[in-house]
Amino acid sequence: MKLVAKRLDVVEPSPTLAITAKAKALQAQGIDVVGFGAGEPDFDTPDHIKEAAKKAMDAGKTKYTPVSGTPSLKAAIIDKLKKENGLEYKPNEIIVGTGGKQVIYNFFMATLNPGDEVIIPAPYWVSYADIVRLAEGVPVIVSTTPEANFQITPEQLKAAITPKTKVFIFNSPSNPTGAAYSKKDVEALCKVLENEEIITLSDDIYEKIIYDGYEFINPAMISAKMKEKTFVINGVSKAYSMTGWRIGYGAGNAEIIKNMDTMQGQSTSNPSSISQAAAEEALKGDQSCVETMRVAFDKRRKLIVDLLNEIPGFRCNLPQGAFYAFPYIDGVYQFPKFAKALAESGETSKSKFFCDKLLDDYKVAAVPGIAFGDDNSLRLSYALGEDDIRKGLDRIKQMVLDLQ
Ligand SMILES: Cc1ncc(COP(=O)(O)O)c(C=O)c1O
Missing domain, CATH: 3.40.640.10 (Type I PLP-dependent aspartate aminotransferase-like (Major domain))
Known part of the structure; x- marks a missing residue:
C-alpha cells in the first residue's frame, strides 16, 4: 500500500532544521558541537513580553x-x-x-x-x-x-x-x-x-x-x-x-x-x-530589547567575517543585515586533498560534503549553500556567543588546512 501522497514528492525536509536536529542529538550525547546552523536568535524572549503572556492567561484569554x-x-x-x-x-x-x-x-x-x-x-x-x-x-x-x-x-x-x-x-x-x-x-x-x-x-x-x-x-x-x-x-x-x-x-x-x-x-x-x-x-512595548540584541549581533558579525576571511579558500562579504555570514568557499574546492576526498565520497554536492565532514569529523554545524540554491557557499548563523564563534572558526580553519 502506498502510504504517502504524491504532492509530497516535490518537497524536501528543511535542511536547516535537519542540521540543527543532528547537532542537538550529538550535544545530547555529551559531544561538544559548535552550532552555526540555527536560524534563531540565542537570546531569551524579553521579560515584559513574557509578562504580557502570563497576564493574558490570567485574564482568561x-x-x-x-x-x-x-x-x-x-x-x-x-x-x-x-x-x-x-x-x-x-x-x-x-x-x-x-x-x-x-x-x-x-x-x-x-x-x-x-x-x-x-x-x-x-x-x-x-x-x-x-x-x-x-x-x-x-x-x-x-x-x-x-x-x-x-x-x-x-x-x-x-x-x-x-x-x-x-x-x-x-x-x-x-x-x-x-x-x-x-x-x-x-x-x-x-x-x-x-x-x-x-x-x-x-x-x-x-x-x-x-x-x-x-x-x-x-x-x-x-x-x-x-x-x-x-x-x-x-x-x-x-x-x-x-x-x-x-x-x-x-x-x-x-x-x-x-x-x-x-x-x-x-x-x-x-x-x-x-x-x-x-x-x-x-x-x-519598550523597544530597547531590539537594540540590545542588534548591538550584540553587530559585534559578532564583525568577528565572524574577519575570522572567515582568514581561512584559506574562503571569502566573505560583510552582511548589512540578519544574523548570517555567507562565505564563498569555492577556493577550497580547488585544494587537491579536498577534491580527492570529495571524489572518494561519491557525494555530488560540494557544500554538502564540506558540511557533513565538518559536523562528523570536526563537530561544527553549518548549513551547506546547496540548500539555498548555491553550492559554492556555506551559511553560518552567528546567533551564538563570541567564545563559541572563535572555537568553531578554529575548527573550520583546521579542517580546511587538513584538506589543502
Ligand atoms: C527569510 C525568512 N522568512 C520567513 C521566516 C519565517 O519565520 P517565522 O515563521 O518564525 O516567523 C524565516 C525564518 O527562518 C526566514 O528566514
Missing part, C-alpha cells in the same frame, strides 16, 4: 480568537506599519498567522494556480521554493553573485518575467546572505515591476536586524502604485527573539487576505491567543 488575529493585535500591526514604514492598511488588509512561514504558505495557496511562475533570487530562504511547489507553482530561480552583493539586477528581473509570472519574492535583509537593498536599488527594481501584473512578496522578517546605518526599505514604501502590488510579510520571531511563539503577519490586498483567512480557517484556525497577546506587547 485562552479561547479561540478571530481566525485572522485579535482586533487589538491587528491594530498594533497597523500602527507599526504606519509609524515605521509609512504604510497605511485597514484591518481587512491584515492577517496574523502561526509564524511568518504559515503566512507565506497561505499567501501562495491563496494566489497561485498550477503552472504560475514565481521569481526567486538565489541564494534564497530554503522554504520559498518548496512552498511554491506545494502550491503547484513553478519556482524560477535567478542566481546572484557575491560580486553583485547577492542582489538581483533590474535586467535579470526583466529577463525572468514571462506571461506566466505571478509573484516576485523580495527578501531584504536576506536569509541566507545578509545582503540588504539600498533605496536606489529597490527603486530600480520597482521601475520594472510597476508596469507588470506581478505581485511582489516582500519578506521583511529581518527588518530590525540591520547594521552600519542601513535604512530599511521595501518595495511597498517606494510608491502608492507599488504598495498596491506588494504583499508584506513580517513577524516577531527574529526581532524580539520569539521564534517559539509562532506569530507572523501579512499586509496587503483585501481579497488575497480574505482567501488566506479561508485557508487558515480550514487548517489551523487562529494562531495561539496567548502568543498574540505577547506579540502585541512586543510591537507596542
Whole structure:
C-alpha cells in the first residue's frame, strides 16, 4: 500500500532544521558541537513580553480568537506599519498567522494556480521554493553573485518575467546572505515591476536586524502604485527573539487576505491567543530589547567575517543585515586533498560534503549553500556567543588546512 501522497514528492525536509536536529542529538550525547546552523536568535524572549503572556492567561484569554488575529493585535500591526514604514492598511488588509512561514504558505495557496511562475533570487530562504511547489507553482530561480552583493539586477528581473509570472519574492535583509537593498536599488527594481501584473512578496522578517546605518526599505514604501502590488510579510520571531511563539503577519490586498483567512480557517484556525497577546506587547512595548540584541549581533558579525576571511579558500562579504555570514568557499574546492576526498565520497554536492565532514569529523554545524540554491557557499548563523564563534572558526580553519 502506498502510504504517502504524491504532492509530497516535490518537497524536501528543511535542511536547516535537519542540521540543527543532528547537532542537538550529538550535544545530547555529551559531544561538544559548535552550532552555526540555527536560524534563531540565542537570546531569551524579553521579560515584559513574557509578562504580557502570563497576564493574558490570567485574564482568561485562552479561547479561540478571530481566525485572522485579535482586533487589538491587528491594530498594533497597523500602527507599526504606519509609524515605521509609512504604510497605511485597514484591518481587512491584515492577517496574523502561526509564524511568518504559515503566512507565506497561505499567501501562495491563496494566489497561485498550477503552472504560475514565481521569481526567486538565489541564494534564497530554503522554504520559498518548496512552498511554491506545494502550491503547484513553478519556482524560477535567478542566481546572484557575491560580486553583485547577492542582489538581483533590474535586467535579470526583466529577463525572468514571462506571461506566466505571478509573484516576485523580495527578501531584504536576506536569509541566507545578509545582503540588504539600498533605496536606489529597490527603486530600480520597482521601475520594472510597476508596469507588470506581478505581485511582489516582500519578506521583511529581518527588518530590525540591520547594521552600519542601513535604512530599511521595501518595495511597498517606494510608491502608492507599488504598495498596491506588494504583499508584506513580517513577524516577531527574529526581532524580539520569539521564534517559539509562532506569530507572523501579512499586509496587503483585501481579497488575497480574505482567501488566506479561508485557508487558515480550514487548517489551523487562529494562531495561539496567548502568543498574540505577547506579540502585541512586543510591537507596542519598550523597544530597547531590539537594540540590545542588534548591538550584540553587530559585534559578532564583525568577528565572524574577519575570522572567515582568514581561512584559506574562503571569502566573505560583510552582511548589512540578519544574523548570517555567507562565505564563498569555492577556493577550497580547488585544494587537491579536498577534491580527492570529495571524489572518494561519491557525494555530488560540494557544500554538502564540506558540511557533513565538518559536523562528523570536526563537530561544527553549518548549513551547506546547496540548500539555498548555491553550492559554492556555506551559511553560518552567528546567533551564538563570541567564545563559541572563535572555537568553531578554529575548527573550520583546521579542517580546511587538513584538506589543502
Ligand atoms: C527569510 C525568512 N522568512 C520567513 C521566516 C519565517 O519565520 P517565522 O515563521 O518564525 O516567523 C524565516 C525564518 O527562518 C526566514 O528566514
